[in-house]
Amino acid sequence: MNCEEATKLMDGYLDGELDPITSQTIEQHLRDCPNCDQAYKTHGSLIRVIGNAAPYYKAPAELRERIQSSLREEMVAQPMRNVGRDVQPLFPRRQPEPRTTLFGTPWSWLGLAAAIVFAAIIAWNLLPGFQRADAEQFLATQLIASHVRSLMANHLTDVASSDQHTVKPWLDVKLDFAPAVFDLTNDGFPLIGGRLDYIENRPVAALVYQRRKHFINLFIWPAQSVMTAANKTISRQGYQLVHWIDGDFNYWAVSDVSESDLQLFKQAFEKQLPRR
Amino acid sequence: MAAPLKVDYAFNAEDLESSAKIVKFSILKKHQEPDAAQEHELASFEETMLPHMDAAHNLAKWLLRNEEDAQDVVQEAYLRAFKSFSGFHGSNGRAWLLTIVRNTSYTLLKKNRAVDLTTTFDEEIHTAGHEPVSPATILEHSENAELIKEAMDELPVEFREILTLRHQEGLSYKEIADIMQIPPGTVMSRLARARGKLKEYLAARISKDK
Numbered sequence: 050m051n052c053e054e055a056t057k058l059m060d061g062y063l064d065g066e067l068d069p070i071t072s073q074t075i076e077q078h079l080r081d082c083p084n085c086d087q088a089y090k091t092h093g094s095l096i097r098v099i100g101n102a103a104p105y106y107k108a109p110a111e112l113r114e115r116i117q118s119s120l121r122e123e124m125v126a127q128p129m130r131n132v133g134r135d136v137q138p139l140f141p142r143r144q145p146e147p148r149t150t151l152f153g154t155p156w157s158w159l160g161l162a163a164a165i166v167f168a169a170i171i172a173w174n175l176l177p178g179f180q181r182a183d184a185e186q187f188l189a190t191q192l193i194a195s196h197v198r199s200l201m202a203n204h205l206t207d208v209a210s211s212d213q214h215t216v217k218p219w220l221d222v223k224l225d226f227a228p229a230v231f232d233l234t235n236d237g238f239p240l241i242g243g244r245l246d247y248i249e250n251r252p253v254a255a256l257v258y259q260r261r262k263h264f265i266n267l268f269i270w271p272a273q274s275v276m277t278a279a280n281k282t283i284s285r286q287g288y289q290l291v292h293w294i295d296g297d298f299n300y301w302a303v304s305d306v307s308e309s310d311l312q313l314f315k316q317a318f319e320k321q322l323p324r325r
Numbered sequence: 326m327a328a329p330l331k332v333d334y335a336f337n338a339e340d341l342e343s344s345a346k347i348v349k350f351s352i353l354k355k356h357q358e359p360d361a362a363q364e365h366e367l368a369s370f371e372e373t374m375l376p377h378m379d380a381a382h383n384l385a386k387w388l389l390r391n392e393e394d395a396q397d398v399v400q401e402a403y404l405r406a407f408k409s410f411s412g413f414h415g416s417n418g419r420a421w422l423l424t425i426v427r428n429t430s431y432t433l434l435k436k437n438r439a440v441d442l443t444t445t446f447d448e449e450i451h452t453a454g455h456e457p458v459s460p461a462t463i464l465e466h467s468e469n470a471e472l473i474k475e476a477m478d479e480l481p482v483e484f485r486e487i488l489t490l491r492h493q494e495g496l497s498y499k500e501i502a503d504i505m506q507i508p509p510g511t512v513m514s515r516l517a518r519a520r521g522k523l524k525e526y527l528a529a530r531i532s533k534d535k
Contacts, residue, residue, distance in 0.1 A: 102473045103477055104470055105383050109396075112382065123404055287509075
């Protein structure tokens, strides 16, 4: 890294917003280059001071009251506006009221009752789907957390090797299943290593791949017999998750690379699996 | 309240001759009282969003540089947020509210003061010719809140915005990108330019005061 590049990335470095590898490269450069190091220190202290010294304009108490009462008015006014159109015919023009009653019950109430029944039927049918979606959201959260943790704590890999014949036996010994391990360097996804992780109350294999400067965690564990639809793509908090099931295994790839890159990764991985 | 008065008037004007209309009246009357579901929604909205009022006000004030406008924008933003609250499923209430505050502020800026959106540039201060000021000198003066405020107020609106979001709200690049509706990659370079400009303006003020 030269001084120009370091200067360009300095703000991201100061804000702790660079990926681990780039951060390390900058750190290295700052150790080697007193000029940049000096510039970094001055810039850093100035930036800290800005945050503390610039006035923070708190909301005055009267604004708080004003907003709370306007919200209350809004709440009361909202339904009024909906019936507003019905109010118009109240004024002179005499025309038969379209909304007459059926056996003394106004139509609108029958409509409401029908809507409630209808909604109940729909809710009843959708509920299992929602619960499944909830479980999946929870799993996605766990996977993202695992991915983020692996990048944070210098614990990306337990066994660092680009050799699938080193990673696979290591994992096989630690786990009660034997996941497939492939180096995908030729497809642009070099294998970095493997790690044990813990997802959904069980130990799982995590294979770590690299895509340019980003990392992909591929979590693998045995699929249960009753599995819901495979092949899923979820995008959350800037992370992409791709899920598929192949043979006996569940695969979840998690990364901050683009979705298309992650799909490429999935294809590259699947290509290596023995056809069945 | 305006609405019930209107109904009373209609009621009298109709001479009570149509029972159907009386039914309408009673339905209308029903809507006056917010029901439990509405109360519940308001309570949950307030619980999620009211804690972020300082952040909303601070951002609006930096963007608009005017207390009255800032308060109007915050109020308007809260109403907008309340109306679309049912569509909010995220967990980041502050970022969501700040996005609305930001958009509302820009709408006002565009409407009232088109000139504000173009880069403001004070020739008198920024023409070269003042003595160079060392970073150390800037640092010495940088705890002077008034000086920082003046220098920041001179920056173009998108620089004031990004400095506020980062330095005062401590938001991540991702959150800033979402709020400002710019690609995440742009956040770092814009922040760097904003800080550079601020440094420059501070230097200019310090050398002028000398």
